[in-house]
Amino acid sequence: MEYLYFPGCTLNTKAKNFDLTARTCASHLGFQMKELSNWTCCGATFPLATDNLMALLPPSRILANAREEGTALTTLCAVCFNVLKRTNRLLQDDGEKREKINNFIEKHYEGDLRIVHYLEILKQDVGFPRIKEKLKKELGGLRIGAYYGCMLLRPFKEMAFDDKERPTLFEEFLEALGAKAVDFPYKTECCGSFQSVGSPDVATECARKILESAVKSGAEMIVSTCPMCTFNIDHKQMDIKAKYLHFREVPVLYFTQLLGLALGLETKALGFELNFVDPLPLLKERALL
Amino acid sequence: MSENGGFIQKAMVVGGGIAGISASIDLGNAGYEVVLVERLPSIGGRMLQLSETFPTLDCAQCTLTPKTVETGQHPKIRLLTYSEVDEVTGHAGDFRVRIRRKAGYVDWDKCTGCGLCQQKCPSRGPSEFDRGMGIGKAIYTLSPQAVPNKPVINPARCRYFLEKKCRVCEKVCPVGAIDYEQKDRFVEERVGAIIVAVGFDLLPKERFGEYGYGDVSDVIDGLAFERLNSASGPTTGEIRRPSDGKIPKEVVFIQCTGSRDPDRYMPYCSRVCCMYTAKHARLYKHKVHDGQAYIFYMDIRSTGKGYEEFIQQSMEEEGILYLRGRVSRLFRDGDKVMVWGADTLTGKKVEIAADMVVLATAIVPHAETRELARKLGIETDAYGFLTEAERKLRPVETQIEGIYIAGCAQGPRDIADAVAHANAAASKVQGLFARQKRL
Numbered sequence: 001m002e003y004l005y006f007p008g009c010t011l012n013t014k015a016k017n018f019d020l021t022a023r024t025c026a027s028h029l030g031f032q033m034k035e036l037s038n039w040t041c042c043g044a045t046f047p048l049a050t051d052n053l054m055a056l057l058p059p060s061r062i063l064a065n066a067r068e069e070g071t072a073l074t075t076l077c078a079v080c081f082n083v084l085k086r087t088n089r090l091l092q093d094d095g096e097k098r099e100k101i102n103n104f105i106e107k108h109y110e111g112d113l114r115i116v117h118y119l120e121i122l123k124q125d126v127g128f129p130r131i132k133e134k135l136k137k138e139l140g141g142l143r144i145g146a147y148y149g150c151m152l153l154r155p156f157k158e159m160a161f162d163d164k165e166r167p168t169l170f171e172e173f174l175e176a177l178g179a180k181a182v183d184f185p186y187k188t189e190c191c192g193s194f195q196s197v198g199s200p201d202v203a204t205e206c207a208r209k210i211l212e213s214a215v216k217s218g219a220e221m222i223v224s225t226c227p228m229c230t231f232n233i234d235h236k237q238m239d240i241k242a243k244y245l246h247f248r249e250v251p252v253l254y255f256t257q258l259l260g261l262a263l264g265l266e267t268k269a270l271g272f273e274l275n276f277v278d279p280l281p282l283l284k285e286r287a288l289l
Numbered sequence: 290m291s292e293n294g295g296f297i298q299k300a301m302v303v304g305g306g307i308a309g310i311s312a313s314i315d316l317g318n319a320g321y322e323v324v325l326v327e328r329l330p331s332i333g334g335r336m337l338q339l340s341e342t343f344p345t346l347d348c349a350q351c352t353l354t355p356k357t358v359e360t361g362q363h364p365k366i367r368l369l370t371y372s373e374v375d376e377v378t379g380h381a382g383d384f385r386v387r388i389r390r391k392a393g394y395v396d397w398d399k400c401t402g403c404g405l406c407q408q409k410c411p412s413r414g415p416s417e418f419d420r421g422m423g424i425g426k427a428i429y430t431l432s433p434q435a436v437p438n439k440p441v442i443n444p445a446r447c448r449y450f451l452e453k454k455c456r457v458c459e460k461v462c463p464v465g466a467i468d469y470e471q472k473d474r475f476v477e478e479r480v481g482a483i484i485v486a487v488g489f490d491l492l493p494k495e496r497f498g499e500y501g502y503g504d505v506s507d508v509i510d511g512l513a514f515e516r517l518n519s520a521s522g523p524t525t526g527e528i529r530r531p532s533d534g535k536i537p538k539e540v541v542f543i544q545c546t547g548s549r550d551p552d553r554y555m556p557y558c559s560r561v562c563c564m565y566t567a568k569h570a571r572l573y574k575h576k577v578h579d580g581q582a583y584i585f586y587m588d589i590r591s592t593g594k595g596y597e598e599f600i601q602q603s604m605e606e607e608g609i610l611y612l613r614g615r616v617s618r619l620f621r622d623g624d625k626v627m628v629w630g631a632d633t634l635t636g637k638k639v640e641i642a643a644d645m646v647v648l649a650t651a652i653v654p655h656a657e658t659r660e661l662a663r664k665l666g667i668e669t670d671a672y673g674f675l676t677e678a679e680r681k682l683r684p685v686e687t688q689i690e691g692i693y694i695a696g697c698a699q700g701p702r703d704i705a706d707a708v709a710h711a712n713a714a715a716s717k718v719q720g721l722f723a724r725q726k727r728l
Binding site: 166 | 498501
């Protein structure tokens, strides 16, 4: 199995650990991720205005170029996934807009790539039973809150990723790794997103509610699929702590770091130095390192 | 063929709710023979589940029971309860209807309705009539005032049917009416006209992902609230929430749950929720004086006689907080049900830590209505409601002569409208019969 791979800007910078662990895990699980030879920023938001075709040009160009190299494209960042999948769908469904965009970017792309999230590859293409066979470490019932955020799931009809109100794919993944998935009501709530730039207090409050909800439901750790979310719920813990004295830090990992851990990757290959809240004490306490 | 020139002057009414009962009494009083077919063991329908009715707040059972009794005792009306229409052939004047009389495992000819079997039955489970809240026995009647007041056995719950032991009801029955060997029987009825009044169901709360797919405890539907508030209900009329029996101090009512939502659920208005939610909130306030009731609404539709006055009074004098907006999510947080909504008049997000939530879920046709319509050769619409011959001018007729429709099986409506609809259907039948007589 080979997939074209769109890393996205953050995975080249702040979330290098996400990129690194995803690639290593892929080779352990027997599928290849071939990085696109030429990629740019995805645009970072899908335009809300229906006539704003300009904002669709970056993702359209990425998709058109990708189609020249293969048929299936995967990505990790939930925001990139959202933008690419929705743009691809629009190019597939809306002939008029497709023609306009194609004319502008001077390509003939029909929207016929399969856009698949890494988690979907794990479930649909590799299969959780096969992953189980490859595990080197039992996560020993580590209680983990699966944080979806909103970008993977909504808008539901376009993303068609999982049940928008009560998704379970992430939990199935955690259970396959031998962890205990903790359900918590804020698992699909917004992390505050780009508010962390303009109104940081708003984002901090969003993050605090998510974290407290997960911890209250019994989570010892949270896993995420999105560098944006992770910035808000991991790095922001510093700000939460400054404001709420009783706030207890909780480690936030990318799901591929956890997968790497269970597949028996060496600690230094898991990139924990980029996680803001240090997960090592918890992992050592549970004899996972 | 029958006496009057071959046109049988006898009607069948399918469905023993308030619409079917009203039509049967009308026809019976006009001197025509009526066969009333009801799927459940006794008549009364949905109205029997209600506590009080709007806009007068009088007791539903007090107004309904005289009607069910009158129906049961009417010399012209024959009840075939626990029965379903199996096959229909023929035409106006001579329909031949095969009816399945479901095995209830009790010989009703012997049964005196003493109720001893129900008292002694050891199999308990959630009561369907009480929307899963009260205790239902394996041998049961729907209510203490059931007409007919004869029980049936639910084999899916009965220890004898499941484990081949027990037989307590057989032992205690003083007249030997229990018959575990009873089988479904088929009878054929010949009638000249048929009125279909098979009522409605509610869109199950399990359908609503945003409200926890029915898994959040203390989130109930409107009919469940009726049972909670009913003197014959599981709490004998005290408002106690299902999870722990506590008296809820903050209750949120959500209107239009599944109605007027073309994207996800039902596009139509269910027509009764604005009124019954106001009624619910008032009844709650009358019983829990220090409680707070919140109602989330889209807009208020109160077009019946005395309805707008009822709403105005609810808003202004009853201390109910009306919030114009929708609720996006519900989830359990410890002892509370967290309600996230919007108050679109102030433009603010609202978060309420509620003790109980009541969903005014959409009225939908019974799942079986489509199949029944197929047997009768009449039409249903996209949702499964029965279709009238013409929207405005022929509201009770169908495309088939001699078959009429009444009540919520045709579309959502309140009791007053259902009764008027049934009266109209009955008068259509009388017109048909009278016309044939003159021929």
